[in-house]
Amino acid sequence: MKRDYKLFVIDILEAIDYIDSFVKGMSFEDFLKDEKTKSAVIWQINVIGEATKNIPKSIRAKYKDLPWKDMAGIRDKISHFYFGVNYEIVWKVIKKRLLELKPKIEQILKDLESEENNAG
Structure with a gap:
């Protein structure tokens, strides 16, 4: 059975939210020194990328102001194949891009829930 795409929006x-809680109160220097946090953040960034790939094209088209392609390819942007992770890019994503994305993703979820309520 295929997973409902609303669950990917929730993911x-x-x-x-996990990323925000992991780095709350940290400086970039603190982040660089904390292997557990870096690993956890990278995992959640991968979750965002994979979940985005499962959002239907119809939803992507409806919410054109979101950087869907960037979100789906985020893992590739922060990793340099076998050369490791660029943590400066990760930090910029955490501190700027994710904060911009969150309200837009929340709106999609509200819209989906409203559509469900109106249909039922």
Whole structure:
């Protein structure tokens, strides 16, 4: 059975919240020194990328202001194949891009829930 795409939207929101909680109160230097946090953040960024790939094209088209392609390819942007992770890019994503994305993703979820309520 195929998973409802609304669950992927929830996955994205949860990943953003997890990342925010992992780095709350940290400086970039603190982040660089904390292997557990870096690993957890990278995992959640991968969750965002994979969940995004499962959002239907119809939803992506409806919410054109979201950087769907960037979200789906985020893992590739932060990793340099076998050369490791660029943590400066990760930090910029955490501190800027995710904060911009969250309200937009929340709106998608509200819209989906409203559609469900109106249909039922």
